[in-house]
Amino acid sequence: MFVLTVDQHDSRRTTDRVPELIAALHDVPLRLRPERTAGDEVQMLADSADPVLACVLRMLELGGWSVGVGIGPVELPLPASVREGRGDAFIAARRAVESARRTSSIPVSVRTADPRQREQTEELQALLRLVGREVTSRKPGQWRVVHAMREDPSATQAQIAERLEVTQQTVSRAFTTSGWREEQAVHPLVRRLLAMLDLTSDRSMDRPGHLP
Template identity: 80%
Template structure:
C-alpha cells in the first residue's frame, strides 16, 4: 500500500493551507482519506498506484508541500482513521517526508523498508522529481492551457483558444513549452514502478 505524509512549507510564516490541500485531494478514492495528523501535516492511504500518483501530482501542482511516500505493508484490519494506521508503509512515509523537507528543488522522497527494493525506489524517486520539476516550472499562462486541455481532452487547440479568449498560436506555444505532453508520456512508467514496489513488498498481516 501507499502512505503519503505531507508537510506544509514555512507554516509558521504563512497561513494554514491544510483545508486547501484537503479540498484539492477530494474525489481521488483514497482507501483512508487525507486527514490532518499534527499541525500542518496531512496523511493519507492509497491502495492503487493510480490513486497514489494522482495524489502526488495534485500536491505538486498545488505547491508549497514536502511529500513523503512510503510503500509497503500496513496492519490489517484497517482502522477508521489514517491517524490510527500502523505498519511499514507508515514508518517509511514518516522517514521519507523528513528527507523531502531537506530537498530544496523538488521536495519529494520515496522509501520502502525492504533493502532489496532500493534500486527501484531510487528510480521512482528520480522520476517523480523529474515530473515535479516540470510541474513546478510552469507559468500561470501555461497552466491555464494545460488545465483546460486536461478538463476536456477531446477539445482542439482552437476550442481551447476560444474558451480562454486567447489566440490559437498562444495556446500552441503554451502547450509546447509547458512540457505537458512529455510529462503525460512518463506517467505510465511511474504507475508501473509504484505497482511493482507494492507488489514485491511483504504482504500485510492481521493484528494479533
C-alpha cells in the same frame, strides 16, 4: 499499500494551508481520506498507483509541501481513520517526508519497507522529481491551457483558444512550452514502478515497527 505523509513549508510564517490541500484532493479515490495528523502535517492511504500519482501531482502544483511516499504492508483490517493506521508503510512514509524536507529542489521522497527494493525506490524517486521539475516550472498561462486540456482531452487547440478567449497560436505555444505532452508520456512508467514496488513488497513484514 501506499502511505503519503506531507508537511507544509514554513508553516509558522504562513497561513494554515491544510484545508486547501484536503479540498484539492477531495475527488481522488483514496482508501483512507487525507487528515491532519499533527500541526501542519497531513496523511492519507492509497491501495493503488493511480491515486498516489494524482496526489503527488496536485501537491506539486499547489506548491509549498514536502511529500513523502511510503510503500509497504499495513496492519489489517484498515481503521476508519488514517490517524489510527499502523504498519511499515507508515514508518516508511515518515522517513520519506523527513527526507523530502531536506530536499532543496523538488521536495518529493520515496521510501519502502523492504530494503531489497532500494534501487527501484531510488529510480522511482528520481522519476517523480523529474516530473515535479516540469510541473513546478509552469507559468500561470501554461497552467490555464493544461487545465483546459485535462478537462476536455478531445478538444482541439482552436476550441481551447475560443474557450480561454486567446489566440490559437497562444494555446499552441503554451502547450509546447508547458511540457505537458512529455509529462503525460512518463505517467505510465511512474504507475508501473509504484505498482511493482507494492507487488514485490515483502508481505511477511506485517507487524508494526519491522522496518530496519
